[in-house]
Amino acid sequence: PEDIRVYEFAEAIKRPMSEVIKVLFDLGLMMTKNDFLGNDEIEILSEEFDVEVTIVDPKDAFNYEEDLAQDIEKDPDATKRPPVITIMGHVDHGKTSLLDAIRKAKVSEGEAGGITQHIGAYTVQQNGEAITFLDTPGHAAFSHMRQRGTDVTDIIVIVVAADDGVKPQTLEVIKIAKESGAPVIVALNKMDKETAQPDMVKGQMAEHGISPVDWGGDVEFIPVSAKSGMGIDDLLENILITAEVLELRANENAMAKATVVESSLEKGRGPVATVIVQNGTLKVGDYVVCGSSYGRIKALIDENNKQIKSLLPSYTAVVVGLNEVPASGEVMMAMESDKEAKEYAQKRHEYDRHIELSHSTKSTLEDMTSMI
Ligand code: GTP
């Protein structure tokens, strides 16, 4: 494509820029370092320098999602996994309250005691089936995951306050949902309020292509109240019905792959990352790589602050043991050995640096695809 510059090409094939410019000059092309190369020029240069050149979108170079989808599709040992739900909606419409209410209603007694801290990801059981929830957006993770093609969301729950209706961020969320292709369920929240007008909200949503089932459309609208707990069972039941159709699968015995939802540097613990497992089982003691960071898992801490030994597909926990804080949306992968993890992290580091140097967000020469 036209957005590869001369110096980027030189960098990619690890040859001095002057040599590249000279070859172009000998071909009768007067080009400087910042000029863009066309496909023909790239082809000629590749022959001259005897290099094989593949042009890929950097997003594709580490396209985990596609790899993963293929891995699982081909895997005869993949079995049913729980759905991962992302809660989205306009500010103050009750996303966090709803998550808290679900958690309170579903976490077995004794465990729930004194949980006040905000938890961004957790799994609940409904009639013996697990459901994992993520609190977004405003969450950088979501856009990172989307950029990296590592979005873990299976179903989107759009929360709309029934007393407030469709707002700018609701529209944004509708757009995101449509782009992602994930099925949508609408939670009509704050139904305990006298000023709630569910039909008004349905009308507004229908205007934007989210048509209620009871109006002949294809989206379930579930009246709920995060305050009173009303409708929560209904919402969870609908999530499970929707998930059933998706036939979500993963192989518990595959090499683990997980996605980072949030990450930070914690006193005493060092770099920590909240992850959701997409395939395989993540275990304490696993060698892992996560972008350009790597390490051996020292501890897995679940949403109840309990140390656990292993984490199954679609479940979430905090991982301790990485050498650096990974970016949200990054993929964590189990490796055979410490050496392998280190090498992969190093390659990824070089790759990231290359992308940075090339200042290219769209496309770049990439000869590292083969290393995955
Ligand atoms: P942001 O994270 O800031 O976007 O907000 P949010 O969508 O997470 O909303 P949050 O859960 O923080 O709730 C916003 C306000 O609405 C709080 O004051 C809640 O107490 C209130 N609220 C949430 N759900 C309900 C509900 O079902 N009924 C009533 N009456 N109030 C609610």
Ligand code: MG
């Ligand atoms: Mg919130």
